Amino acid sequence: MSKRERQNPGAVTILDVARHAGVSPMTASRVINGNPRVGQDLRDRVQASVKLLGYRPNLAGRSLRTTSSARIGVLYSNPSAAYLNELMLGVLEQSSLSGAQVLVEKCGGIASQRAATRRLLEAGVDGIILPPPLCDAPQTLQELDERGIPVVAVAGAQVAGVSSVRIDDYQGARAMTRYLLELGHTRIGFIQGDPDHTAAQLRRQAFLDTLAESGIQLPDDHMVVGMFTYRSGLAAARQLLELDPRPTAIFCSNDDMAAAAMAVAHGTGVRIPDELTVVGFDDTPVATTLWPELTTIRQPVTAMGKSAVALMLEEIRARRAGRHRDATHQVMKHALVKRQSSAALAS
């Protein structure tokens, strides 16, 4: 014991646990991994030892035996920095848990996209994760699929044969629209996202459908096209705030554009939320940076990154075992996060 300690003070291995519990390492391993074929007596003893010794499995050791070093590529192109950060957090966390390695490549246009894909494949990646907006490039998806490379798309359109992780953008936008209606707003401005993005289309459609169901006919000038960028949000918000009568609420298709809308309001002296409700979509870090903090639809981006990796590893393992897996579409839960940028219509 004292020798162990000198060598590596923090390291309690499964051997220590086994010895302490008086069982073989195999039995300890089984208990730790939740294998049910272990007697209750031994199970209890092992669990007690794990707790007492503060044992935590060494993931390197584990993954060396299990996953045999899967390699996952992430190919991205010009997304919001905050979004990518959050996604990568999940990707890296799950990869590290599963003992997979991650390679990241950035690309711009179609040509550089091909080159980036080639680099990833030459580096021996077993599959590629595509965050938005690449997940919306059907050509890329299909090309990879045809070459037999497993792909997991994050958000984006559903493409046959390609697994994906997403939230239900339609239901999210619907929930937000209902919320605005409940607050009493009916003159609602809407800033759309990049029309090429599936998510933008769904959010817009949900907004319109929900209003229509409530019998509200929105003037055309209340719908403004943005590009998901802060800059486009500035222009769109100026347009909306110049309307007469002014909308009492603005629903922005993402948080960056909502930040821009709030900037315009701040400067024009329009008070939020007293005179104007502003809501966003995504719940990126900017939502809690702003003041008042932004009401928005939370997209569990980090969890989506983890799921994308998990899906990918299942796919890789299945292929290695010669099994076929159908494409999986995992829909994660969104949530309406109410903060201070929204309020009931003053009557």
Place this chain on the structure above:
Amino acid sequence: MSKRERQNPGAVTILDVARHAGVSPMTASRVINGNPRVGQDLRDRVQASVKLLGYRPNLAGRSLRTTSSARIGVLYSNPSAAYLNELMLGVLEQSSLSGAQVLVEKCGGIASQRAATRRLLEAGVDGIILPPPLCDAPQTLQELDERGIPVVAVAGAQVAGVSSVRIDDYQGARAMTRYLLELGHTRIGFIQGDPDHTAAQLRRQAFLDTLAESGIQLPDDHMVVGMFTYRSGLAAARQLLELDPRPTAIFCSNDDMAAAAMAVAHGTGVRIPDELTVVGFDDTPVATTLWPELTTIRQPVTAMGKSAVALMLEEIRARRAGRHRDATHQVMKHALVKRQSSAALAS
């Protein structure tokens, strides 16, 4: 070969490389790790094989031998979400490269800080990384140090015996101030960060010193205290923009407050950068979200996260080997990033 392929298609191991190059695995390992004591001939052959076979080391295997499963805790408390994300990206990346495991705990007040620390230690962490603002709580630092737990502070004050990773905030703020002077600005508003943060103090001091060197005497009302938050930036910017004559430039102690300053300007109809230059500090994702994009001092946060982990692992290894290491203070390079929010003073 065909058998290998069936088992694990993507996996080229160091044995494959060694066989292909006609050397022992050890020689291959040495070449791959840059060990200079290998003959040029063998070196070339191994490198060619690595390239040809697309070999990438399996990190799980490597770390199993080297780091022996170090466990690193990250204890944070209410930083900007964007900053933490970026930092964690580096922390996770380096940990995964080094085969270390990461445990994260959040805490609020002092009591919850003690509890969080205890949880980390019970989980067997070998050391703790403290991002701001905890790095600025000398009490926490000392307590951990006294208990013999290795600590690496990210940013924050220099405390004896505690290693840290930082940029030179003073030189960064100095560079930015010089830049503003070069652009011809002399009526410069300054929004300070949280006075309790070492970084805020240094940035402020550098600004004042640099102006003084140029013989510029700034009226007191051009220095406004903020708290590093967007909200505090809004109030501070309003105050500055009401001055008569108005400052021609505002130097904000971080990007979040710069975003707020831009919001106020946008609304007041003050054009950036034509009528007002706004600059920030940190280069968080918000800097490129804004429009015009923000001129700021880039702090390599992700690289700092990596370095913090690397420092920590060195420290842990040294202790395990019974060696003593003096506290290391690693100063990373900052950079002045010129974007569209700054311009020469119109004459």
Place this chain on the structure above:
DNA sequence: CTGAAAGCGCTTACAG
């Protein structure tokens, strides 16, 4: 239900 043996991919220490 339980365990002894072998091996995942790599590198540390030991020989030459």
Place this chain on the structure above:
DNA sequence: CTGAAAGCGCTTACAG
């Protein structure tokens, strides 16, 4: 300068 042996921590087969 080069290599044969052993082992990091864990789990997959194989026995009983």
